[in-house]
Amino acid sequence: MNTLLALLKKETMEFNRTYKLLILFAVFLILAILSPLAAKFMPDIMAQFLPKEIAESFPTPSALDSWAQFFKNFSQIGLFVIALLFAGMIIHERNEGTLIILLTKGLHRSSVVLAKSLFAMLIWTIMYWISFSVTYFYTWYYWRDEHVPFLAVAVSHLWLFGLLLIAVILFGNVLFKSIYANLLWTALFVGIWFVVSIFPKTDDFNLLRLATNGNQILQGLYSVHDYKWIYMMAIGFILFIQFITIQIFNKKSIN
Template sequence: MRSYIAFIKKEWIDYLRNYKILIIIIVFAILGIISPLSAKFMPEIIREFMPADISIQLTEPSNIDSWTQFFKNISQMGTIVAIIIFSGMMSHEYEKGTLVNLITKGLSRKTVVAAKYTVVVLIWTISYWICFFIASIYTRYYFPEGKTTGLFLAVFSFYFFGIMLFSIVMLGSISFKNIYGSLLFTAGFTVILFIINMFPKAIKWNPLQLANSNIKILQGILTFYDIKYSFVIMMLISLCALRLSIRIFNEKSL
């Protein structure tokens, strides 16, 4: 346990020194601000740039539009930035050989994997919920009369999807000794999820549902019982990815 905590501190300090934590938090904070702002002012922007001879009916924005922008920005920008930053969590160790001395002195390889993943999840948690709370404050300000049923289920669904995704990033980072291999591995995994989603009977089991059904949850179309199997598969994939990461790392030469 002491070595686990000590390695977590070491990882945390490294992320602080290279400003990666600051970068992720700033990116997510900005996304939290612009999500409700874009929902509020997008109709006005569209009207401003539309040709005078074209008429278009635009509905008044609502809090649902704000949260739609939130999930869109998080999935298309926030998560991608985090994946790019975390994809090098092991490649730098391989290149510099910084783990050789630690492991030869008795540090367990299992501890290395567990500590690195813990720090990644911690940074993801802080950044994600900062983004959510900022978006929530601005959404309540601009759309005070709006009500959202199932908001926390929708938000937690994507949060846990991110946790699973970073277990895949961990597996890719350990399996390949460069950032590009890790990124391609994660991208390949995501593509597989989209392919599975093409089969209607497989949708309820696909963890991708936790990331792309958020608006349906907000609208009351889906409930926890509709996505419960996705949660189960998400947890199984996360555990299997971490277990496989430890196994591969134990056999990997440093």
């Protein structure tokens, strides 16, 4: 436990020193604030540049529009930023040779993987739910009388997909020595599920639905029951990828 806490402290100091925590917080905060603001004021802004007949046809903004912006921002920009910041967590230390120093002092390789995975997932979790809270406040402020059903389910789905993506990114850190290769690997993983989504019969098993079905859940088109297999697959994938990452890292040359 002391080793794990020491490694988590090391990762925190490293992310502070390189301003990654500040960058992540700033980007997520901007996305969180922009979600309700864009939903509230974008129709008025667009009306300044469009004919009056078209402007008057715009529907009145609602709380659902705010959360639609939230899911769009975080499923695209938010997860992309996460991939950029964590794509080199292990690769950087392998290339710099700092991992060799730690391992020669008796640190287990599995401890390195577990600590970095836990750190990345904690950072994603903290930043994501802070962003959710900010969006929730502004959405409540502008649309106090509107109730958004199934909101907890929808936002939890995107959070779970983020955990899965982090597991995939950490696996790429062990497989490759290049950050660009890891980003391509991550993009390939997501792309495979985009291809799978083309076939309707795969909906019950498509992990990408965790990141793309937020609006449909809020509209009541899907229930928790529709995702039972996806939940099991996502959790199973996270545990399996974590296990494989440790096994490969234990046998892989650090140089």
